[in-house]
Amino acid sequence: MYVGRFAPTPSGPLHIGSITTAIASFCDAKKNSGKWLIRFDDLDQQRSKVAFASDILRTLESFSLIWDDTPSYQSKTIHCIPNGFPPQLSYKIRTSVNARGKLLKIKIQTLLTSLFIWVLAGIKI
Numbered sequence: 001m002y003v004g005r006f007a008p009t010p011s012g013p014l015h016i017g018s019i020t021t022a023i024a025s026f027c028d029a030k031k032n033s034g035k036w037l038i039r040f041d042d043l044d045q046q047r048s049k050v051a052f053a054s055d056i057l058r059t060l061e062s063f064s065l066i067w068d069d070t071p072s073y074q075s076k077t078i079h080c081i082p083n084g085f086p087p088q089l090s091y092k093i094r095t096s097v098n099a100r101g102k103l104l105k106i107k108i109q110t111l112l113t114s115l116f117i118w119v120l121a122g123i124k125i
Helices: 016-031 050-062 074-080 091-121
Strands: 003-006 035-040
Touching: 003 016, 016 035, 035 050
Parallel strands: 003 035
Antiparallel strands: none
């Protein structure tokens, strides 16, 4: 079964890029007759707040983006892999992987935001 996932950081309200990503992920999961799950990326304990997670869920509901299972929290499952990465990866590689992942996420969010705005404006792609 296809499983789509949205992993927001509960450090504030959702912004247009996050909402666009959620919509794309939700539509992809439903198009493939799959489940759509929420997993909060709450590893930054100083910035992550339960109130923000609740606000994010309310925002998703307001866009009719309804998840198919109880939302999970990465901080509750991170113990499965020490430091979030397989132990054979060195610190240098872990840092590099993390930086590339963030950069890729930013590029994808920018692209999806642009596509979303183009669709709203009626621009044919």
